[in-house]
Amino acid sequence: MMGRLLTADFLKIKRKGLWFLTLLGPFGVVALQMVNYGVRKDYLLQQSEDDWGYFLLNVHSFTPLAIVLGIAILTSFIASIENETNAWKQLIALPVSKLTVYLSKFTVLAILLFLASTLLMIFSLGYGLFLNLGETIPYLELAKFSYFPALAALPILALQLWIASVSHNQGIPITVGIFGVIFAYSSYVLPDWMIWKWPSLMNQWNEPMINVMLGVGTGILLYIAGMIDFARRDVK
Amino acid sequence: MEYIVQTQNLSKRFGKEQAVSNMNLQIRKGEIYGFLGPNGAGKTTTIRMLLGLMKPSSGTIKIFQKDITKERIQILANVGSLVENPSYYPHLTAYENLEAIRKILGVSKSRIDEVLEIVRLKEAANKKVKGFSLGMKQRLGIAASLLHNPELLILDEPTNGLDPSGIIEIRNLIKRLPKEYGMTIIISSHLLSEIDQMATQVGIVSKGKLIFQDSIEAMRQFAQPKVTFKVNNSEKGWRSLLANGIKADYRDGVIFLEECSDEKVAHIVQVLVQEGISIFRVEEEKRSLEEIFLQMTTGEQAI
Numbered sequence: 294m295m296g297r298l299l300t301a302d303f304l305k306i307k308r309k310g311l312w313f314l315t316l317l318g319p320f321g322v323v324a325l326q327m328v329n330y331g332v333r334k335d336y337l338l339q340q341s342e343d344d345w346g347y348f349l350l351n352v353h354s355f356t357p358l359a360i361v362l363g364i365a366i367l368t369s370f371i372a373s374i375e376n377e378t379n380a381w382k383q384l385i386a387l388p389v390s391k392l393t394v395y396l397s398k399f400t401v402l403a404i405l406l407f408l409a410s411t412l413l414m415i416f417s418l419g420y421g422l423f424l425n426l427g428e429t430i431p432y433l434e435l436a437k438f439s440y441f442p443a444l445a446a447l448p449i450l451a452l453q454l455w456i457a458s459v460s461h462n463q464g465i466p467i468t469v470g471i472f473g474v475i476f477a478y479s480s481y482v483l484p485d486w487m488i489w490k491w492p493s494l495m496n497q498w499n500e501p502m503i504n505v506m507l508g509v510g511t512g513i514l515l516y517i518a519g520m521i522d523f524a525r526r527d528v529k
Numbered sequence: 530m531e532y533i534v535q536t537q538n539l540s541k542r543f544g545k546e547q548a549v550s551n552m553n554l555q556i557r558k559g560e561i562y563g564f565l566g567p568n569g570a571g572k573t574t575t576i577r578m579l580l581g582l583m584k585p586s587s588g589t590i591k592i593f594q595k596d597i598t599k600e601r602i603q604i605l606a607n608v609g610s611l612v613e614n615p616s617y618y619p620h621l622t623a624y625e626n627l628e629a630i631r632k633i634l635g636v637s638k639s640r641i642d643e644v645l646e647i648v649r650l651k652e653a654a655n656k657k658v659k660g661f662s663l664g665m666k667q668r669l670g671i672a673a674s675l676l677h678n679p680e681l682l683i684l685d686e687p688t689n690g691l692d693p694s695g696i697i698e699i700r701n702l703i704k705r706l707p708k709e710y711g712m713t714i715i716i717s718s719h720l721l722s723e724i725d726q727m728a729t730q731v732g733i734v735s736k737g738k739l740i741f742q743d744s745i746e747a748m749r750q751f752a753q754p755k756v757t758f759k760v761n762n763s764e765k766g767w768r769s770l771l772a773n774g775i776k777a778d779y780r781d782g783v784i785f786l787e788e789c790s791d792e793k794v795a796h797i798v799q800v801l802v803q804e805g806i807s808i809f810r811v812e813e814e815k816r817s818l819e820e821i822f823l824q825m826t827t828g829e830q831a832i
Contacts, residue, residue: 297632298632301630301632304621304628304629304632305618305621305629307620307621307625308620309620374620377618377619378614378617378618378619379614380616380617380618381616382582382612382616383610383616383630383670384616384633385581385582386581386582386605386608386610386612387605388604388605388606388634389602389633390602527577527583527584528577528582528583
């Protein structure tokens with residue numbers, strides 16, 4: 294049943310610009326570095342011995358923002374497809390379990406998020422090669438900087454989907470999304486327990502893996518809470 | 530007798546408001562069940578509970594002899610529905626809309642063309658639903674509900690907001706379904722004339738209570754005609770009728786009788802003529818079902 298719902302959900306996001314946004318996010322992040330390196334490449338290369346590492350750090354400085362913003366937009370788009378003509382009632386009156394309906398929506402979003410991460414990795418690698426940053430390409434670091442922020446952002450995805458799918462007023466998830474972006478922007482000053490800080494991979498122990506673990510764990514918990522709440526509610 | 534749908538003491542409350550109380554619906558196979566009531570009487574809430582969209586506060590629902598809370602998915606596999614305003618995905622074409630639902634139902638692709646044919650939307654199949662008229666959207670909704678050839682079809686106000694030709698079209702479609710496909714249909718409406726022309730059984734709901742449930746013929750029994758007499762001296766005429774043992778009523782200068790056989794009318798005329806009263810008019814006033822419906826549903830409010 295899950296497979297059928299998934300293919301139906303992928304059909305529904307046609308022509309809604311979700312695929313385009315998934316491409317635009319990672320492209321935008323790397324494009325900012327194109328401007329940065331385009332204007333002052335020599336200066337930037339002097340800043341560090343490890344040119345690849347420094348480049349990846351620069352790319353990463355905008356990744357959390359793009360992810361948090363992207364999640365807010367994608368979740369409210371996905372929910373608005375069903376909310377627009379209250380198609381929830383039609384969908385849930387079909388022989389499907391509400392839990393699977395919710396899981397399918399989450400899976401579509403997770404797939405888009407990881408597709409965006411993969412694109413980020415490809416674009417970073419491509420521009421890095423173009424900049425000629427050195428012979429030894431740090432593939433492991435590249436993968437870490439591409440996938441870790443997305444994994445650490447899973448709680449935000451779960452939270453935004455929860456809010457978007459139970460609110461009739463799409464202003465609410467958008468507002469939460471905007472606050473999320475502001476939080477992500479100021480992650481330097483945020484305490485470690487705030488989920489919006491996690492995609493920045495910063496913490497007091499300087500160990501990105503902690504953010505990833507926390508992200509996946511808390512993401513699963515928030516997902517389950519959202520799914521149970523969604524299933525419990527009456528469909529209006 | 531086996532019921533396709535049977536509810537027992539079905540109730541739903543929203544906070545303090547009792548939307549549906551102690552409803553006992555009984556719907557047999559092959560019926561077109563007209564679910565009638567004024568706006569806000571609890572029709573849509575009941576239908577949502579039948580579809581498992583809302584959980585009843587108390588009471589049970591059995592569809593195909595199965596409990597909806599326990600076997601919701603198995604039941605819904607044989608139920609098609611259209612609840613209130615049609616739901617659709619405006620950015621997709623009619624075909625894609627049905628395809629999205631077909632994928633979930635797991636029926637064959639050829640069904641899409643079949644149902645588009647049934648609701649006559651074939652020409653518009655590849656147009657975006659955004660540009661459809663309300664009637665077309667409504668028909669698309671019905672097409673979606675027919676995709677898996679359900680045994681039970683639940684339509685909530687399917688003719689709401691349609692123009693007369695659209696209403697006739699949908700009415701003919703609905704009448705066809707039980708005959709051609711052996712479906713049982715529940716159709717809700719706040720317009721009695723709608724139900725009158727389609728339904729075989731009627732349930733009337735007012736303020737969340739089922740106040741009448743029987744065949745449409747039984748309801749028509751209520752529509753007994755009333756006979757009125759207009760004469761030159763009504764009061765005298767009325768008194769003489771009473772003196773002759775005929776129970777008549779007198780109001781606003783007219784004499785009138787409920788339930789009046791042909792012989793009785795002849796007898797009354799004879800009595801009046803013998804009393805020397807001029808008879809101007811003898812009229813039969815048919816009470817329409819509308820009146821009965823209004824009487825039933827507003828009587829409740831007056832209390």
